[in-house]
Amino acid sequence: QVQLVESGxxxxxxxxxxxxxxxxxxxxxSRYAMGWFRxxxxxxxxxxxxINWSGSSTNYADSVKGRFTISRDNxxxxxxxxxxxxxxxxxxxxxxxxxxxxxVTGIVKADFASWGQGTQVTVSS
Numbered sequence: 001q002v003q004l005v006e007s008g009x010x011x012x013x014x015x016x017x018x019x020x021x022x023x024x025x026x027x028x029x030s031r032y033a034m035g036w037f038r039x040x041x042x043x044x045x046x047x048x049x050x051i052n053w054s055g056s057s058t059n060y061a062d063s064v065k066g067r068f069t070i071s072r073d074n075x076x077x078x079x080x081x082x083x084x085x086x087x088x089x090x091x092x093x094x095x096x097x098x099x100x101x102x103x104v105t106g107i108v109k110a111d112f113a114s115w116g117q118g119t120q121v122t123v124s125s
Contacts, residue, residue, distance in 0.1 A: 002026040002098045002114045009094060009119030012086055016123070020081040022096030022116055029077035030054075033099035035112055036070060036081045038092035038121075045095065045109060049081060052105040059107050064090075086123045093118040 008020040020036070035050035049070040050059045058070050069082040079096060097112035099105065106112065 004116035006119040030074040031102040033105035034079040040092040
């Protein structure tokens with residue numbers, strides 16, 4: 001079982017930037033895809049971005065494409081989410097997720113086996 005700890009959330013004005021980090025422990029980080037999801041109050045948890053085990057391939061939700069960048073540092077067992085040009089509709093709790101099967105990159109919740117506790121991002125207009 002992998003443990004995930006997110007950090008970097010906060011409150012910013014529209015147009016600002018934040019960088020989320022997620023440190024993993026408990027299994028071989030470099031073998032698995034990683035992802036970020038978010039959940040706003042009263043809404044379902046939704047996919048934001050995913051990155052494959054090596055960092056050579058990424059996927060993004062249409063709503064964040066061109067503004068958010070996912071990356072990873074396998075030597076530090078850490079995945080990042082750089083969020084630029086933030087909008088009020090980006091306000092949500094952001095969750096880091098670890099892939100379920102080595103080498104497989106998914107974009108739905110069922111593709112991920114472990115979740116962090118979440119970090120809150122609030123964007124004001």
